[in-house]
Amino acid sequence: MDPPSPLTPKAQNGRDEELKAYKEYEDIASTLPCELLGSFPIPKYQNFFYPNHLVSTTIAVQSTFQPRPSDIILATQPKSGTTWLKSIIFCILNRARFAFDDDHPLLHSSPHDLFPFLHTLYEDRTLPIELLASMPSPRLLATHNPLSSLPASVLDSGCRIVYLCRNPKDAFVSMWHYIDQTIPSTIKRPSIEELFEPFSKGIMAYGPLWDHVLEYWEESLRRPEKVMFLKYEDMMDNAGANVRKLADFLEMAFTEDEEKEGVVEEIVRFCSFEKMSTVKVNKEGKHGKDSCHTFCNSAFFRKGKVGDWKEHMSEEMARRLDDIVEKKLQGSGLTFQK
């Protein structure tokens, strides 16, 4: 392996500044109250729980991210179909640029590389100001962060936010499997019961889930032209109709010719679980730069079904979660299927 190239004095200066800023963010993070998620401490910052290593990143995003009006921000609850929607939005936006053939970028790069999470760009205690500034518009940026944690300038900028959530029971089961796939082999896997107890109290990465969903839901009611609210189940039920709605929202509506040529159906097929889960980079590629948080991309593709919770949750657990979610969402106009 090549040795790392030495930083120039100017770059080193910038790096020192970044590390100094991060030290401040980490100092704030170190004072936060924590709950336990299995054997992991999970800190609470401004009413939401975060993966331990991503609190300082969240503060860094809050402090330094500068949105553009043209940005497209995909915000999701974890395990709600982020990977899927990244592919779909990438295809909608780039359909004139890339044919759906063997050279298509989604057949060679993970959707998470083509449409990065903000927290990934801020990884390794960096402030990617120049990188973000150099990205062409419209920038595609994703986040699991709650709306209230994003800098106020995100809403002020007028950029578009697409929000995707999923039936909490399926999101929970998907998360349980994902933890199993991604935590280091030396750490004991939590049983579904061990994970359910904290989850039902809202203690989960980017939880409480219901508060996360409600923040974006309410903003989508206030400003439907800027915040689009989607559910995984609706996407599954009629992906084509939702791809059209998304294209309209992104001001990239399909032309009559494209409709005749079946471009919408092509995007749906191209981004389907069946297709994407068999792509080599999604089966064998690695996610993450930092060796502590590296795992196989296949962890993003499990079953891709609605209602798989029935195979894993007891009736009692399901009833409890339904009751909690129903109470929390009461009066909002938002519901999930029981």
Ligand code: PPS
């Ligand atoms: S993450 O880690 O939050 O980004 O994960 P996320 O992508 O949000 O969610 C993973 C779940 O989405 C399923 N998935 C898909 N469903 C339908 N179509 C496509 N193309 C697709 N790709 C991934 C994936 O299988 C996870 O759900 P489960 O229920 O675990 O199968």
